[in-house]
Each structure stands twice: as structure tokens, then as C-alpha cells.
Amino acid sequence: xxxxxxxxxxxxxxxxxxxxxxxxxxxxxxxxxxxxxxxxxxxxxxxxxxxxxxxxxxxxxxxxxxxxxxxxxxxxxxxxxxxxxxxxxxxxxxxxxxxxxxxxxxxxxxxxxxxxxxxxxxxxxxxxxxxxxxxxxxxxxxxxxxxxxxxxxxxxxxxxxxxxxxxxxxxxxxxxxxxxxxxxxxxxxxxxxxxxxxxxxxxxxxxxxxxxxxxxxxxxxxxxxxxxxxxxxxxxxxxxxxxxxxxxxxxxxxxxxxxxxxxxxxxxxxxxxxxxxxxxxxxxxxxxxxxxxxxxxxxxxxxxxxxxxxxxxxxxxxxxxxxxxxxxxxxxxxxxxxxxxxxxxxxxxxxxxxxxxxxxxxxxxxxxxxxxxxxxxxxxxxxxxxxxxxxxxxxxxxxxxxxxxxxxxxxxxxxxxxxx
Amino acid sequence: xxxxxxxxxxxxxxxxxxxxxxxxxxxxxxxxxxxxxxxxxxxxxxxxxxxxxxxxxxxxxxxxxxxxxxxxxxxxxxxxxxxxxxxxxxxxxxxxxxxxxxxxxxxxxxxxxxxxxxxxxxxxxxxxxxxxxxxxxxxxxxxxxxxxxxxxxxxxxxxxxxxxxxxxxxxxxxxxxxxxxxxxxxxxxxxxxxxxxxxxxxxxxxxxxxxxxxxxxxxxxxxxxxxxxxxxxxxxxxxxxxxxxxxxxxxxxxxxxxxxxxxxxxxxxxxxxxxxxxxxxxxxxxxxxxxxxxxxxxxxxxxxxxxxxxxxxxxxxxxxxxxxxxxxxxxxxxxxxxxxxxxxxxxxxxxxxxxxxxxxxxxxxxxxxxxxxxxxxxxxxxxxxxxxxxxxxxxxxxxxxxxxxxxxxxxxxxxxxxxx
Numbered sequence: 111x112x113x114x115x116x117x118x119x120x121x122x123x124x125x126x127x128x129x130x131x132x133x134x135x136x137x138x139x140x141x142x143x144x145x146x147x148x149x150x151x152x153x154x155x156x157x158x159x160x161x162x163x164x165x166x167x168x169x170x171x172x173x174x175x176x177x178x179x180x181x182x183x184x185x186x187x188x189x190x191x192x193x194x195x196x197x198x199x200x201x202x203x204x205x206x207x208x209x210x211x212x213x214x215x216x217x218x219x220x221x222x223x224x225x226x227x228x229x230x231x232x233x234x235x236x237x238x239x240x241x242x243x244x245x246x247x248x249x250x251x252x253x254x255x256x257x258x259x260x261x262x263x264x265x266x267x268x269x270x271x272x273x274x275x276x277x278x279x280x281x282x283x284x285x286x287x288x289x290x291x292x293x294x295x296x297x298x299x300x301x302x303x304x305x306x307x308x309x310x311x312x313x314x315x316x317x318x319x320x321x322x323x324x325x326x327x328x329x330x331x332x333x334x335x336x337x338x339x340x341x342x343x344x345x346x347x348x349x350x351x352x353x354x355x356x357x358x359x360x361x362x363x364x365x366x367x368x369x370x371x372x373x374x375x376x377x378x379x380x381x382x383x384x385x386x387x388x389x390x391x392x393x394x395x396x397x398x399x400x401x402x403x404x405x406x407x408x409x410x411x412x413x414x415x416x417x418x419x420x421x422x423x424x425x426x427x428x429x430x431x432x433x434x435x436x437x438x439x440x441x442x443x444x445x446x447x448x449x450x451x452x453x454x455x456x457x458x459x460x461x462x463x464x465x466x467x468x469x470x471x472x473x474x475x476x477x478x479x480x481x482x483x484x485x486x487x488x489x490x491x492x493x494x495x496x497x498x499x500x501x502x503x504x505x506x507x508x509x510x511x512x513x514x515x516x517x518x519x520x521x522x523x524x525x526x527x528x529x530x
Numbered sequence: 531x532x533x534x535x536x537x538x539x540x541x542x543x544x545x546x547x548x549x550x551x552x553x554x555x556x557x558x559x560x561x562x563x564x565x566x567x568x569x570x571x572x573x574x575x576x577x578x579x580x581x582x583x584x585x586x587x588x589x590x591x592x593x594x595x596x597x598x599x600x601x602x603x604x605x606x607x608x609x610x611x612x613x614x615x616x617x618x619x620x621x622x623x624x625x626x627x628x629x630x631x632x633x634x635x636x637x638x639x640x641x642x643x644x645x646x647x648x649x650x651x652x653x654x655x656x657x658x659x660x661x662x663x664x665x666x667x668x669x670x671x672x673x674x675x676x677x678x679x680x681x682x683x684x685x686x687x688x689x690x691x692x693x694x695x696x697x698x699x700x701x702x703x704x705x706x707x708x709x710x711x712x713x714x715x716x717x718x719x720x721x722x723x724x725x726x727x728x729x730x731x732x733x734x735x736x737x738x739x740x741x742x743x744x745x746x747x748x749x750x751x752x753x754x755x756x757x758x759x760x761x762x763x764x765x766x767x768x769x770x771x772x773x774x775x776x777x778x779x780x781x782x783x784x785x786x787x788x789x790x791x792x793x794x795x796x797x798x799x800x801x802x803x804x805x806x807x808x809x810x811x812x813x814x815x816x817x818x819x820x821x822x823x824x825x826x827x828x829x830x831x832x833x834x835x836x837x838x839x840x841x842x843x844x845x846x847x848x849x850x851x852x853x854x855x856x857x858x859x860x861x862x863x864x865x866x867x868x869x870x871x872x873x874x875x876x877x878x879x880x881x882x883x884x885x886x887x888x889x890x891x892x893x894x895x896x897x898x899x900x901x902x903x904x905x906x907x908x909x910x911x912x913x914x915x916x917x918x919x920x921x922x923x924x925x926x927x928x929x930x931x932x933x934x935x936x937x938x939x940x941x942x943x944x945x946x947x948x949x950x
Contacts, residue, residue, distance in 0.1 A: 120554070120654075122553070122569070123553075123560075123566045123567070123568075123569065124556055124557065124560040124566065124740070125552075125554065125555070125556030125557025125558070125560055125566075126553075126557070126740060126742060127555040127558075128548060128549075128550055128553040129548075129549060129553065130548055130551060132542075132545075132549060132571070132939075133542070133545040133546075133547065133548040133549065134545065135545070136542070136543055136545030137545025137546070138545070139545075140543075140545055141542040146544065146545075146571065147543070147572070147575075147578065148543075148570060148571065148572050148578065148582075149542070149543065149549075149556055149570065149571040150568060150569065150570035150571070151552070151568065151569040151570070152568050152703070153567065155567075158567065160566065162568075186692065244907065248837075299880060319548060320544070336934055353856045391818075392840070394819075397823075397826075398822055398823050398825070398826025398827065398835075399814075399819030399820070399821070399822030399823035399826060399838060399840065400819070400823040400826075400827075401819070402816050402818055402819030402823075402840045403817075403819035403820040403822075404825045405818070405819025406817075406819060406820075406842065406931075407802070407818065407820075407927070407928060407931065409893070409894050409895070409927055410895070411818070411842070411845070412842055412896070415818075415840075415842045415843075415846070416842060416843045416846055417840045417841050417842040417843055417846035417850065418819060418839070418840040418842075419837065419838070419839055419840070419850065420819065420822045420826070420835075420837045420838040420839070420840070421837050422826065422831070422832055422835050422836060422837040422838075423832070423836045423837055423880075424835055425834075425836070425880070425881060426837035426880050429879065429880070430839065430850060430879070430880070459850070460845070460846055460849070460850070461845060461850065473829070474829050475829070475830070476832070483657070493713070507827070507829055508827060510706065511826075511827065524551065
């Protein structure tokens with residue numbers, strides 16, 4: 111099944127907004143077993159939209175359209191689709207009830223402009239938008255499908271997940287899709303690829319592998335298509351599915367696998383600490399609060415995160431973390447001795463079970479011949495021991511910060527006993 | 531001048547990568563006075579690329595293509611463009627010198643595969659890519675232009691800025707563009723729009739205004755086109771340019787303007803503290819390290835940033851910041867009293883001139899009838915005084931964190947005496 115994604119909006123064409131809708135939709139469609147052949151963006155211009163819709167309908171089985179459904183004058187998609195499908199606008203009871211419900215919940219009065227949002231082409235089916243007033247419209251013609259969604263990312267996301275994808279899967283009988291993430295750390299993408307090549311080549315054709323490298327970590331995503339007509343696993347034990355192929359990956363790359371079923375290492379740390387009921391403190395120099403901020407971005411972090419110190423200056427390393435003045439003088443701020451004292455100091459002072467510490471030279475300034483830009487020490491302190499590791503990253507500041515954070519999360523997860 | 535952007539890559543069609551290239555390029559083209567009429571993405575598929583190139587050439591004056599130039603087998607753009615323009619591949623001395631230079635700098639040996647990167651269609655002009663081995667190619671036909679760039683974002687960005695945009699401006703005589711950012715905080719986008727409407731309507735047609743709202747802050751971007759043939763300001767004093775219209779904005783909205791010429795409030799804080807030679811410390815509860823991490827992401831932050839405490843638990847607020855136990859018991863962690871003691875405590879303990887503190891309920895849990903989710907206190911402590919402000923944000927966690935950070939930065943800039 112071939113799909114085209116069409117995102118409408120002047121704000122996308124002037125570069126004011128990054129088109130995250132296209133990638134979100136493409137990912138969902140791909141994981142649901144559909145093939146996205148093209149994504150395109152046009153402005154709020156009738157001819158441009160018409161041509162793009164028409165091209166999509168000529169070359170794809172399904173066209174997914176976002177944007178142009180709000181109550182303002184720029185929003186012309188609905189009228190255009192009505193004309194394109196040779197229909198007429200009528201008030202939809204489903205859409206009107208939804209608009210009324212949302213206005214009542216917000217305590218606003220319904221204006222004629224907003225009531226007009228319930229007008230839809232007679233020939234379409236309205237898929238209820240629980241999160242907003244713009245209707246989601248499903249059109250069919252000779253087996254082809256066009257879906258029009260609002261462009262607001264969280265409404266689009268919810269509608270795709272809960273309404274559009276299930277309906278597309280049913281309509282095109284694309285089957286069910288199962289995915290699994292495996293987080294790999296401590297090995298570069300190309301070395302990993304060489305290492306697991308024999309396993310990758312042996313994968314059955316119902317299981318696909320994608321590499322998603324991010325800041326020193328590689329997320330492997332396995333996707334398994336389960337076709338209702340010719341079932342693979344788990345319905346057919348003769349065809350190995352994800353559970354059947356996974357052990358082979360561990361045989362080759364097990365020592366680099368940090369965890370499964372999370373999108374990021376921060377999420378894996380969050381999940382593990384929550385499950386184990388253990389607490390964490392952080393002492394960050396070169397990462398400057400990044401390690402803490404990615405954990406506290408996740409709801410529920412207060413259950414395990416006691417707090418942290420961003421120890422940017424040496425004085426703060428001494429006064430807030432208890433790093434000894436002699437240690438800093440003798441070994442410098444970027445040293446194994448300092449990073450160990452930082453981790454142990456913050457663990458004790460903040461009364462946490464575990465602690466992370468980082469110190470390094472993110473650059474561009476501050477490098478020396480012995481400790482060039484990109485030199486970073488990471489330590490993890492536990493109730494049993496403190497481990498420290500020296501890393502050499504490059505001269506790109508944000509990349510060094512991101513890699514250091516991932517290195518610290520991976521070391522912590524290892525200490526938490528998740529990694530085998 | 532109408533432009534089409536074409537980004538090539540399977541990774542974009544499966545949603546593995548967000549297509550930031552499209553928005554970066556669209557923004558640069560728009561600011562340089564060109565009109566982007568369409569952006570599209572196709573996979574590494576010959577027919578799809580051919581059709582997209584051909585459509586672009588039929589409907590635009592310029593087509594900007596990224597992707598498909600690397601040394602691997604998927605990269606078919608170069609051969610296809612050679613065929614499209616009826617040319618033949620020849621080794622470019624300019625491109626070969628560049629490949630040799632880059633390999634020499636990295637200490638690698640030049641392989642035949644890499645040498646082949648210097649092959650380009652005879653009919654194109656090579657624009658030198660200082661940052662990578664893939665050549666940037668400029669094609670012309672009957673006044674129309676097609677530019678092929680590598681898809682690696684930092685190479686594309688550098689080439690667009692330094693090679694492509696200036697050459698397009700010269701070729702299409704689009705004139706020079708001047709832009710100015712004005713950071714506005716403490717007023718919503720729609721209220722700001724109403725407030726400055728009379729000024730906006732009075733803008734001369736060589737000056738355009740764009741609203742870029744981000745997390746409680748609105749960035750206003752003024753863009754002035756300076757046409758070499760009918761010069762506006764500063765070449766023609768009769769036509770007011772940005773310097774001429776700016777005072778009118780301050781008359782209406784001056785009290786909400788925090789600063790100029792920065793992309794973010796973190797950048798404005800960074801610039802101001804660096805210029806004034808003052809130091810900063812942070813005490814973050816609900817923002818969990820975000821305020822510190824955005825400052826330390828900027829090179830040179832160590833000149834003014836002494837450090838911070840992420841005081842997530844009450845114990846840390848007491849032990850690391852010196853918030854009094856009675857204050858927490860009597861008023862709670864989310865209170866004016868606590869946030870003031872946090873700001874004053876961290877300023878004293880870390881020996882900084884200025885300090886920021888935040889405490890609040892980011893949600894989704896932790897709300898009460900008196901202090902619902904979204905209740906946030908922000909304080910700034912200075913050598914002269916401590917100011918605190920209560921904010922009510924909604925129930926979206928990341929948005930509350932981002933807005934709180936921007937509120938804190940804006941309050942600090944005000945105290946630093948930048949805001950009038």
C-alpha cells in the first residue's frame with residue numbers, strides 16, 4: 111500500500127515551523143506496514159493544494175492531508191476537498207456534538223464561526239477528534255482513501271494513533287505490526303553493523319531491522335509484520351518472530367545491549383529506578399544540568415530523583431560536593447580523582463542510593479595538549495562501589511554533552527544490574 | 531522568484547529522521563527574498579527523484595535538492611542529474627582537490643570510492659564544500675537554476691549560507707536582506723498582535739513582520755528587503771527601514787520587550803552576563819536542570835555560570851540551599867517564601883552576583899485544590915534585592931518547564947537592567 115503525506119501551511123514554507131508532522135506520520139504509517147512514497151508541503155493556496163491532492167490520488171493508494179481545517183480564512187482545505195470529491199458541505203451531527211462538547215468543557219460560548227467547523231462534505235465519514243474542534247475526514251473513491259486531519263501536532267498524533275491507522279489497516283488489510291527497541295551503547299554504528307551482520311542476514315522476511323543512532327547510542331528497532339492471512343509468529347511457530355530472533359542478537363552483541371523497550375537511555379534509567387525503588391543524585395560539570403533535566407522531563411521523576419548539583423566552577427565542586435582542594439590542585443578538575451569525589455560527594459550529601467558525576471572539556475575553549483577538548487570523565491557511585499571511565503569525544507560541544515549524558519545513563523543502568 | 535525544495539532519502543520517508551533541512555532551507559530562502567512554493571521528500575528511487583526534479587523545474591525558477599551525493603550505492607542523484615541535463619560525468623579538479631584536502635586533514639588514504647566523489651556532470655559549476663567531500667553542484671538552463679547539495683545538515687547549512695544563497699541573490703537579483711529579532715515576554719501572541727496592530731499596519735512594504743511564539747515568549751522577526759535597483763533604507767532615507775520603524779514598536783509594546791538580536795532568552799542572558807562580567811547561580815526544582823543546561827549549552831558559559839542546584843526533594847532544598855525547615859513546613863515547597871530562600875541561598879552559597887530559583891508543580895501528579903498542577907513560583911536574587919513571581923501554567927509538563935525557564939530568564943534580564 112503506497113501512501114502520500116501532504117502537509118499544508120504557509121508557516122512550513124517560510125521555515126517558521128519544522129515539519130515534525132511529516133516524520134511522525136511517516137513513522138506510524140511505516141510501522142503499520144504501509145509504504146510512504148512521498149511527503150510534500152504546500153502553502154495555503156488553492157491551486158497548489160488542488161494539484162498536490164490530485165498528484166497524490168494519481169500515484170498512491172492513500173493520501174494523508176494535514177492543515178487547513180481551522181476556523182480562519184486561510185483554511186481552505188475543507189471546501190477544496192468538497193469540490194474535489196464532487197460533494198456539498200453539510201452540518202455533521204457527530205462533528206457538531208464534538209464542537210459543543212469541547213466548548214462546554216472550556217466554558218466558552220459557541221460562536222457561528224466555530225459552529226461552521228461542524229460543516230463537512232456529505233460524502234466523507236467523520237472520525238471523531240476527541241482533542242479538538244476540527245473534524246478528521248475520511249474519503250473513499252474506488253478503494254482509494256484520502257484522510258484530512260488538523261495540523262495541530264498533538265491532535266494529529268492522537269487521531270493517527272487512535273482513528274486513522276487502525277482504519278487504514280482494516281481497509282487495506284495491512285495486518286498487525288509489532289515493534290521492539292533495543293538500546294545499544296559503547297559501540298559505533300558501523301562496528302555494530304559489522305558485528306551483527308550474520309544475524310541481520312538471517313532475519314526472516316517478516317522481521318525488519320532499523321538503526322537509529324543518537325549521540326553515542328544506537329537504538330535498534332525490530333519491526334515484525336503479522337499478516338492475518340499468512341500468519342507468522344506468534345500465531346505460527348514455524349516462522350520465527352521477534353522473540354525467536356532476539357537471542358541471536360544477544361549472542362553477538364549482548365555485551366553492548368543496555369536495555370529494551372525504551373526510546374531513550376534517560377527513559378530506561380527512569381523506568382529502572384522507579385521499578386527498583388532506588389534514588390539518584392547527579393553532579394554535573396560539563397553536562398551542565400542536561401542529565402538531570404532529561405530525567406525530570408519525565409513524569410514521576412520525583413519518586414527517585416533527589417536532586418543534583420551543577421558544579422561548573424571549582425569552588426562549587428569544593429563547597430557543594432566536598433571535592434578536596436588538594437585533589438583539584440594535584441589532578442585538575444577533569445580527572446578520575448575529581449569525578450570520583452564528585453559522585454561520592456553528591457551521593458552522600460543528597461542521601462541517594464546512586465549518583466552520577468561528569469567532568470570534562472566540552473569546548474571550544476579550555477583544551478590543553480594533555481587534556482584536549484572532548485576529554486570527559488564519567489563516574490557512577492553505588493552503595494557498593496564507584497566506577498569511573500575516561501572518554502574522548504570530538505570538538506562539537508553539544509555532541510559531547512549528549513554523548514556524555516548517554517554514557518552516564520548506560521553506566522548507571524549497568525550498575526543497576528539490568529545489563530547482563 | 532519561486533523555489534522548490536526537494537529532499538531525498540529513505541530515512542525521511544520512514545520517519546526515522548525529522549526533515550529539519552526543509553525548514554532551515556525554507557527560512558534562508560524566505561529571508562533572502564525568495565518564495566518557497568513547495569517542499570517535497572522522495573526516497574532513494576530513480577523514478578521518484580526524476581519526476582520530482584522535473585515537476586520542480588516545470589513550476590519553479592529554482593530547485594534546491596539535498597541528499598543522494600555520498601559514496602554509497604543508494605546515492606543516485608548525481609547520475610540522474612547528469613542524465614536530466616544531458617551531460618556526462620567528468621572529474622572536477624576543484625572537487626578532487628577538496629576531497630584530497632579533507633582526506634589529508636583527517637589522515638586517511640584516498641580510496642577509489644572516495645575519488646569518485648569528484649566526478650560531476652560536465653555542465654554544472656562546482657560550489658566548493660569546505661566541510662565535506664560531497665560536491666555542491668549548480669546547474670543552469672534557460673535562466674532556471676537547480677542546486678544539488680549534500681543532505682548532511684551542517685554541510686548543507688554552511689553551503690546554503692556561504693555559497694548558494696549569495697549566488698541565488700546575484701542570479702535572480704533579489705537584493706539584500708536585513709533581519710532583526712525582538713524578544714517579547716509576558717504577553718500572549720494574540721494579545722500582542724492586537725496591541726501592535728496599528729504599528730504592523732503602518733509598516734512600509736519593504737519591511738515584513740513574523741511572529742515566532744515559543745513557550746511563553748514571542749520572537750518578532752523583522753525582515754527588510756533592500757533592493758539594489760529601488761533602494762529603501764539605509765540607502766534611501768525617504769523609505770523607513772527597520773531602524774525607522776522600531777521606535778513605533780517600543781511605544782506600543784516596550785514594556786514587554788526583553789531584548790533584541792538574540793534567538794532565545796537563554797542566549798540573551800548569556801550575552802548580557804558575559805558583557806557585564808557578572809556571575810550567576812541557579813536553584814531549580816520544577817525545571818529540573820533545564821535553566822542551567824540551556825545556558826551551559828552555549829560556548830563560554832563557564833565565564834559567568836558558577837553552578838546550580840537541582841533541588842528536587844525538600845531535603846535537598848534544606849541541605850544544599852539552606853531553605854529553613856519551618857519555611858517548608860509552614861508554606862510548602864511551592865511558595866513565595868521557599869522560592870525566595872532558594873534564590874538567596876544559592877546566590878550566597880555559590881558566591882554569585884545573581885541567582886535564579888524555580889519551584890512548582892509540573893504535573894501530571896502533585897496538584898492540590900489550592901496549588902493545582904501548573905502553579906509555579908520564580909525568583910531572581912540580585913545584589914540589591916530578591917523579586918518573586920507566581921505563574922499559573924497548564925497541565926502540560928514540558929510546556930510548564932519551558933515557560934518557567936523563559937519566565938526566569940526574562941526576569942533576570944530585567945534585573946540586569948536591559949529592559950527599559
